[in-house]
Amino acid sequence: MGKKIYPDSGVELKPFTAKHYDKVMNAVSFGLYRRFIIKAVNDMDIKPGDSILDLGCGTGRNAALIASYLSEEGRITGMDVSDVMEKQFRKKFSDEPRAQFIRQRADIPFDLAQQFDKILISFVIHGFPHEVRKTVIDNVLKHLKPGGTFLMLDYSEFDMKKMPFHHRFLFKTIECKYAFDFIEKDWKNILGKNGFIDFTESFYFMNYVRLLKAFKKL
Numbered sequence: 001m002g003k004k005i006y007p008d009s010g011v012e013l014k015p016f017t018a019k020h021y022d023k024v025m026n027a028v029s030f031g032l033y034r035r036f037i038i039k040a041v042n043d044m045d046i047k048p049g050d051s052i053l054d055l056g057c058g059t060g061r062n063a064a065l066i067a068s069y070l071s072e073e074g075r076i077t078g079m080d081v082s083d084v085m086e087k088q089f090r091k092k093f094s095d096e097p098r099a100q101f102i103r104q105r106a107d108i109p110f111d112l113a114q115q116f117d118k119i120l121i122s123f124v125i126h127g128f129p130h131e132v133r134k135t136v137i138d139n140v141l142k143h144l145k146p147g148g149t150f151l152m153l154d155y156s157e158f159d160m161k162k163m164p165f166h167h168r169f170l171f172k173t174i175e176c177k178y179a180f181d182f183i184e185k186d187w188k189n190i191l192g193k194n195g196f197i198d199f200t201e202s203f204y205f206m207n208y209v210r211l212l213k214a215f216k217k218l
Contacts, residue, residue, distance in 0.1 A: 005107075006129060008177050036204035037122075040153050040211045041065040043202045049073040050117040053143060055106045055136070056080055056124035060089035060099075066120070067098060074098055077116070081105045106139060107132050115145045122153040126175075126182035134194070141195045144216040150196060155183050156203060156210035167208070187212060 041062065046052070048071035054063050057078030067076050078089050079102045086101055093099035104110050106121070107128055119140050125133050140150050160168055160180060171179075188199045196214035203210050 006127075006132075006178075036209060037062060037153075038065060039204055040122075040202065040209075041069070043211055044118070044120070044151055044213075045149070046070065047074075047117070051075040051077070051114075052118045052120065053077045053079060053112075053116040055119060055121040055140070057089060057101075058082075058085050060085075060092040062120065062122055063089070063099065064092055067093075067096065070098060072098070075100075077102060079104050079106065106136050109135060110139060112143055115143055116148060117145055118149045118151060119144055120151040120153065124154075125152065126154050126179045129178060130181060130185070137191065137194050141216060146216055146218045148216045150191070150214045150216065152187065152191075152210075152212045152214070154210065154212075155179060156201075156208060157186065158183055158208060167206075171208075188214075 044066070046066060046069040048069070050070060052066055052070075052075065054066070054076065057063050057080050060078055063076045063078050067074075070076065076099050078093075078099065080086060080089070081103065083103075086103060089101050093101075102112065104112075106124065121136070121140070125136055128136065144150060160171065160183065163171065191199070191212075191214050195217055197217055198215045200213045201210050202213075
């Protein structure tokens with residue numbers, strides 16, 4: 001990977017970190033990452049025939065869990081900009097006709113010429129400057145079917161100053177400055193102003209993580 005587009009972002013990973021991403025996440029979360037991801041996927045209300053887009057899919061770890069809920073008619077599409085992540089995704093799904101990979105940035109306007117029942121973005125949007133997040137949301141809205149579900153799995157809204165010291169230290173150590181801004185935003189209000197309705201939320205990891213579900217207006 002060349003020069004970072006957003007120097008203060010943690011989304012653009014170095015090749016070594018990208019290659020070992022799942023192991024790194026397990027280590028920094030003391031094994032809790034895998035457990036709450038499993039719970040979150042279970043809470044996504046996936047239907048067997050759903051077509052699902054995973055924006056910033058990474059290694060395909062979440063996509064593999066999602067695929068286990070799908071029938072032969074269901075489809076999972078992973079989208080990422082990293083060639084390292086693409087190799088790992090394609091390896092995971094080498095014999096899986098229901099899965100495909102698209103190399104594409106999520107932070108610029110794009111057109112996949114199709115719409116999906118559900119779109120997931122997991123621990124990606126917090127790593128962008130706030131003005132760029134609007135572009136990501138616009139891309140989601142464009143690619144969701146009317147009534148489709150947006151699934152935003154990321155940090156919840158909380159006051160970092162009120163975190164226990166060891167939690168605050170860990171958060172400030174592993175996260176970029178954009179995450180500090182992200183947790184202060186009212187995301188239901190933001191999404192409500194951008195074409196989404198009927199919010200539900202599930203919390204994990206001592207309530208620091210949230211799956212926010214919203215539906216595209218009909």
